[in-house]
Amino acid sequence: MLNKKMFINGEWVDSLSGRTRKIINPYNSEGIAVVAEGNASDSKKAIAAARQAFDFGVWPTLTGSERGRFLSKIRDLILRDHEELAILESLDTGKTVEESRWDMDGIADVFKYYASLADENRGDIIDSPIPDTSSVVVREPVGVCGQISPWNYPLLQASWKMAPALAAGCTIVMKPSEITPLTTVKITELAEEAGFPPGVVNLVLGPGEGVGSELAESPDVDLISFTGGIETGKKIIQAASSNVKKIALELGGKNPNIVFSDADFDTALDFAMNAVFFHAGQICSAGARLMVEASIHDRFVSELQKRMEKIQLGNGFDANTQMGPLISEEHRSKIEDYVDLAKKEGATLVLGGRRPEAPELENGFFYLPTLFTGCTSQMRIIREESFGPVITVEKFEGEEEALRLANDTDHGLSAGFWTNDPARIERMSRKLRFGTVWVNDFNVYFAQAPWGGYKQSGMGRELGMTGLEEYCELKHVFQNFNTKPVNWFGN
Ligand SMILES: NC(=O)c1ccc[n+]([C@@H]2O[C@H](COP(=O)([O-])OP(=O)(O)OC[C@H]3O[C@@H](n4cnc5c(N)ncnc54)[C@H](O)[C@@H]3O)[C@@H](O)[C@H]2O)c1
Ligand SMILES: C[N+](C)(C)CC=O
Numbered sequence: 001m002l003n004k005k006m007f008i009n010g011e012w013v014d015s016l017s018g019r020t021r022k023i024i025n026p027y028n029s030e031g032i033a034v035v036a037e038g039n040a041s042d043s044k045k046a047i048a049a050a051r052q053a054f055d056f057g058v059w060p061t062l063t064g065s066e067r068g069r070f071l072s073k074i075r076d077l078i079l080r081d082h083e084e085l086a087i088l089e090s091l092d093t094g095k096t097v098e099e100s101r102w103d104m105d106g107i108a109d110v111f112k113y114y115a116s117l118a119d120e121n122r123g124d125i126i127d128s129p130i131p132d133t134s135s136v137v138v139r140e141p142v143g144v145c146g147q148i149s150p151w152n153y154p155l156l157q158a159s160w161k162m163a164p165a166l167a168a169g170c171t172i173v174m175k176p177s178e179i180t181p182l183t184t185v186k187i188t189e190l191a192e193e194a195g196f197p198p199g200v201v202n203l204v205l206g207p208g209e210g211v212g213s214e215l216a217e218s219p220d221v222d223l224i225s226f227t228g229g230i231e232t233g234k235k236i237i238q239a240a241s242s243n244v245k246k247i248a249l250e251l252g253g254k255n256p257n258i259v260f261s262d263a264d265f266d267t268a269l270d271f272a273m274n275a276v277f278f279h280a281g282q283i284c285s286a287g288a289r290l291m292v293e294a295s296i297h298d299r300f301v302s303e304l305q306k307r308m309e310k311i312q313l314g315n316g317f318d319a320n321t322q323m324g325p326l327i328s329e330e331h332r333s334k335i336e337d338y339v340d341l342a343k344k345e346g347a348t349l350v351l352g353g354r355r356p357e358a359p360e361l362e363n364g365f366f367y368l369p370t371l372f373t374g375c376t377s378q379m380r381i382i383r384e385e386s387f388g389p390v391i392t393v394e395k396f397e398g399e400e401e402a403l404r405l406a407n408d409t410d411h412g413l414s415a416g417f418w419t420n421d422p423a424r425i426e427r428m429s430r431k432l433r434f435g436t437v438w439v440n441d442f443n444v445y446f447a448q449a450p451w452g453g454y455k456q457s458g459m460g461r462e463l464g465m466t467g468l469e470e471y472c473e474l475k476h477v478f479q480n481f482n483t484k485p486v487n488w489f490g491n
Contacts (some may be wrong), residue, residue: 001466004034004185006042006205009049012199015206016041021178026094026325027315028210028363036183043214046202050144050171051220053199060141060169064118065462071115071167073194074187078108081190087317089155092180094324094364095279096316110463113447118167130484139290139472141169142246143222146215148208148236150183150228151177151327152387153284157227157250159185160451160462166200170223170470173202175212179328181205190426208232221241223471226250229385230456242333248460248470250284251450252385253413255288255434256406257442260399261295263418267440269303272391275416275442277311277369280323281389282331285414287442290381291394291402301373301393305351308369308391313356325364326388332365335388339370342381347372347392353380377405385411399424407433412454435461 002023005012015036023033026472036042053058059067078085085107086100093100126135149159154176165172184203191201204211208228216224216239223246226236233251240247257275258490259268275287292300314321327330339353352370367389375382375392382392396402406415416438417428425439435453438444445451450461460470485491 001010001031002035002182004033004035004182004205006036006038007044007185007188007192007201007203008046009043009052009202010192015039016045021206021399021434023092023179023182025091026327026365029365032091033182034187036205037178037203037208042206042212043175043204043211044218045268045432046173047144047146047215047218047220048204048206049199050173053197054141054144054171057171057197057199059171059197059200062169064120064167067167067169068115068118070194070196071111071118075108075111075115077190077193078104078111078187080109081186084456085186088182090324091315092154092182093151093279093327094316096321096324099278102317103153103156107156110159110447111163113165114167114468116396117164117465123438126476128478130480132480134479134481135263136477138475138477139168139469142218142471142473145170145172145471146218146221146224147172147174148212148215148224148226148228149174149176151180152279152284154180155183158187160185160364161225161227162201162460162465164467165225165471166196167468170471171200171202173204174220175204175206175215178205178207178211198224209360213239216240217242221245223248225278225470233458248462249458250462251413251458252387252411253284253286253453253457254289254383254385254409254411255285255287255413256291256409256415256417256432258291258396258402258404258406258415258417258428259293259296259300260417260419260421260424261293261490262420264420264440265296265300268418269300269307271416271418271442272304273307273311276391277308277323278443282327282387283443285436285443285445286387288386288391289394289418290391291396291405293402294395294397296397299391301350301371304391305371308351308371311369311439313358313366313368323389325361325366327365329365331387331414332367335367335390336388338381338384338386338388339390342372342375342379342392345379345381346374346376348374349378352389359374377408383409399428403428403431407431410456413457414438414443414453454474
């Protein structure tokens with residue numbers, strides 16, 4: 001069984017209380033690791049180390065090229081330990097190891113991308129409107145950054161914070177979800193191997209209350225970056241007000257997947273599955289809110305049901321497995337509550353809606369792929385993020401109704417639609433109120449393009465140039481080469 005600690009000021013340490021937490025594999029509930037379990041005092045210690053490293057250390061003074069070399073080194077180490085990272089991620093989350101391998105490819109790309117951006121440390125020269133003066137805008141690191149990540153994509157979400165923050169010259173204190181820390185521990189080991197100076201990369205482990213909340217509240221933290229649920233995001237906003245620290249929020253989604261009658265039927269059907277059933281639907285951008293134009297609705301639903309019935313549940317390390325378990329008993333109960341609610345609200349349960357009966361799955365947190373039809377936009381199953389293998393289907397007549405329904409939500413993370421009409425593509429792309437809009441595709445993301453949400457799905461963007469700027473302050477330096485007294489107040 002793995003035994004892992006926190007990493008503070010360049011040293012692996014136990015929690016100050018000596019407490020630990022057992023980490024389990026959601027496929028069979030077996031223990032896979034014991035990790036240090038911190039509290040607010042451990043976060044204070046890590047924040048102090050990051051503060052010292054930023055205020056008096058060499059890291060922020062390095063050139064972008066020098067910092068870029070450190071990020072390139074981490075990327076090389078990720079590629080070296082790619083399979084180990086994928087195995088750890090699947091042990092920790094239950095997702096199939098093939099999905100974890102994809103995640104690791106993307107994570108390596110994120111470090112490669114920000115290594116290159118660090119090298120292009122950009123500023124702007126302004127053509128000053130005032131004679132005999134100069135005007136430049138420089139980007140400087142924000143400072144000490146708290147970085148809190150969720151359990152569904154542990155290393156991917158941590159890397160979307162870690163890489164740009166380090167590229168910008170910040171120092172960081174990372175807190176993964178208390179139930180899926182293993183790959184964030186591993187990448188911290190890689191950062192140590194890459195030779196980051198003490199205090200630049202720090203890792204604290206433990207629950208949101210205490211360990212996480214201290215990062216959000218501390219006056220010695222300059223920016224808090226959080227990925228998680230909307231309700232927790234609201235707590236972060238409140239806590240961050242202590243010193244008006246910068247806030248970056250990546251929150252929940254309820255993502256319309258809209259199929260028009262002129263879509264390529266088989267492709268749209270294939271992607272209705274892909275949009276939801278990877279990682280058992282535990283995806284912020286899952287297309288669980290399926291909307292189908294009335295003229296093809298019944299055929300589409302019938303074909304979708306046939307495909308859903310064939311999904312193979314099992315161990316993420318078994319090549320035949322297509323969908324693993326949910327992350328925990330608690331989360332499965334949440335899904336079950338939503339299914340019960342949907343039935344009470346009048347939705348029609350077409351498939352699933354229960355746990356599997358296979359004896360080999362009884363020790364894991366499995367739930368059957370589930371399909372509801374007859375859903376309306378006022379139902380909670382439509383308005384709230386259920387975050388599991390549950391598809392709800394709404395029927396619509398025409399583009400105007402599709403747009404009205406899709407935008408009638410407090411969420412704004414992502415949306416996708418399927419059509420072959422170029423004019424409709426232009427109209428829908430512009431009018432959908434979501435941070436990412438996929439046209440004839442779903443759930444595509446990469447280092448070069450910004451990711452984030454409208455409305456309650458978040459604040460700011462990760463990835464892309466925007467993701468780096470999130471960790472920078474802008475400073476305007478104005479110089480007068482010919483200053484003369486103006487004598488406004490007399491001489
Ligand atoms: N927008 C995105 O890019 C994105 C990506 C992945 C997941 N998510 C969202 O994350 C959620 C699932 O993740 P989760 O269940 O881990 O979310 P969560 O909000 O329960 O927890 C997220 C993280 O916050 C910590 N935390 C909890 N309470 C805290 C507090 N009061 N102060 C500071 N930290 C606290 C947790 O320990 C964890 O590390 C879903 O809503 C999903 O949509 C969003
Ligand atoms: C990986 N991502 C951000 C697209 C979905 C996370 O839940």
